[in-house]
Amino acid sequence: MLRGYPGVSWVSVSTPPQNQGRPDDVTPVRTRPPLGVAVASFASSFDRFAVSPLLVFVALDLGVSLAQAVAVAGVYYLAYGFSQPIWGTLADRFGRVRLLRWALLGSAVAGLLSAFAPTLILLVAARAVTGVFFGGIIPTALTYIGDTVAASHRQSALSDLMAGIAVGTALATATAGLVGDLLSWRVMFALPPVIAVLCLLALRRLPEPARESGGGFVATLNTALRNRWVWTVVTLAFFEGAAVLGMLTFLAPALQAQGLDATAAGLTVAGYGVSTMLCSRLVRPLGQRLPITALMLIGGGAMTLGFALVAVHISVGTVIASALLLGAAWALLHTSLQAWATSVAPAARGTVVALFAAGLFAGSSVSTLAAGPLVAADAWTTLFAGAALLALLVTLGAVIVRRVYDRQER
Structure with missing residues (x-):
């Protein structure tokens, strides 16, 4: 077992051309996702499903109509969904773990900017950028599992990841309105970035998996x-x-x-x-x-x-x-x-x-x-x-x- 990474064993394989220069000619074979990857997916799901219940509080706090506040959710969902093919091709080009780290870093920065945005325009812009970065986490996590988990264990590993995502969905749905009412909508927007920073620290030693080469972007x-x-x-x-x-x-x-x-x-x-x-x-x-x-x-x-x-x-x-x-x-x-x-x-x-x-x-x-x-x-x-x-x-x-x-x- 690899110290520090439960659920990982190492097997010898031939090194693909794009992985020449790795210190070992081995690739990790997992049976479940790393904790940092699962929690990052939780944070992405939590952030996505916390948006809609907070719109009324955003409108009241910033002195805008609910129809105007809906833009906060609309641009976030568009950015979250339509950025994913870009993240996928970048992950194939530059690597899964590297893209996860960049996505987490961008999510943390943009998410905190969202929490402190003083006007609706700045909030909409910050949420759009947040959606782009949080949108890259789950597909990259899924791809990482595809690279590191054998086909016989892959669906159960994916179900572990889905469990974390589901917890994020349930907690966001159940608590967003309550936190917005008792504390502030800004608190809910600040929580996922904090989790993203913790995940970034947890992934600092996660090895990049070997992957088949598909050539360049095109x-x-x-x-x-x-x-x-x-x-x-x-x-x-x-x-x-x-x-x-x-x-x-x-x-x-x-x-x-x-x-x-x-x-x-x-x-x-x-x-x-x-x-x-x-x-x-x-x-x-x-x-x-x-x-x-x-x-x-x-x-x-x-x-x-x-x-x-x-x-x-x-x-x-x-x-x-x-x-x-x-x-x-x-x-x-x-x-x-x-x-x-x-x-x-x-x-x-x-x-x-x-x-x-x-x-x-x-x-x-x-x-x-x-x-x-x-x-x-x-x-x-x-x-x-x-x-x-x-x-x-x-x-x-x-x-x-x-x-x-x-x-x-x-």
């Missing part, structure tokens, strides 16, 4: 875009994002439309993060007994059932059940798709994972915008019935095309 991008299976997993990510992340946004508003206050509604939906964390513990034992298509089917079935419940009736009980089922779907279906994304084009792994993440967030954005008229009309049954149908189609599509892929790879 060559690496061409390698990814000319692979039809890359397009397949990115397309599946788009529709999964549309179903899970897009429609998850409306569970709390659906309860609020029934008269529940915002804090209680947010705490109810926070069950999603708790469920993801708990169900991620099942990925390792299930993955040893079941094929990946079975995990996709179980996770997709949970997603379909979760939306079907709230399509039939909206109450605290059905929303809690839906959030729990969606957490199970994220732990099983999403990590299956992620593990697939890390394997389809190893020479362009960083680029592929970043495209996968960009597709996921693009899908969530499109479905959120498309659902707007239904939300305005209080057509919750139609909205969630459509989400259930989309979830079913995503599940069947993922299982069918994965079986085709497995047959061709044999």
Whole structure:
């Protein structure tokens, strides 16, 4: 075992050309992500999901309208999502650990500037830069796992990472409004940068993994875009994002439309993060007994059932059940798709994972915008019935095309 890095063993391998000059001709083989990488992903998720609940407090404190304050979230989400392909290609060119360190450093600086921004314009600008840097952490972490964890352990390692991300989601959703009310929205914006600094210190001795060379920027991008299976997993990510992340946004508003206050509604939906964390513990034992298509089917079935419940009736009980089922779907279906994304084009792994993440967030954005008229009309049954149908189609599509892929790879 390598001292200071639990869960790492070293095996001898031939050194790829781009890694000549390394002190050893070995590469780390992990079974789980390093703590610093997992916590960095937690911080990225926490920062992203803390934005929306704070908009009312931002508007009141800075003396602007809520419509103007929405720009704080809008530019952040755009920067977070659309910067990811850039981070992916940079990670393939310069290395995973190096990019993680730069992303953490940039997140810390820009995040602290956000916390002390005196005007809305400066806050929007700082949040845009923060979104760019925090947006690079999770895809680079996923790529690092793809480089350092054998395929037989990769999905369980990804589920460990997803557990940390889910905790960030749950804590941000449950506490952002409360902290904003009792303390200040600035406190919530300052917490992730502090965590980023601690992660930066934890990663200072993390070795750079060996990786296959895909050539320069253009060559690496061409390698990814000319692979039809890359397009397949990115397309599946788009529709999964549309179903899970897009429609998850409306569970709390659906309860609020029934008269529940915002804090209680947010705490109810926070069950999603708790469920993801708990169900991620099942990925390792299930993955040893079941094929990946079975995990996709179980996770997709949970997603379909979760939306079907709230399509039939909206109450605290059905929303809690839906959030729990969606957490199970994220732990099983999403990590299956992620593990697939890390394997389809190893020479362009960083680029592929970043495209996968960009597709996921693009899908969530499109479905959120498309659902707007239904939300305005209080057509919750139609909205969630459509989400259930989309979830079913995503599940069947993922299982069918994965079986085709497995047959061709044999």
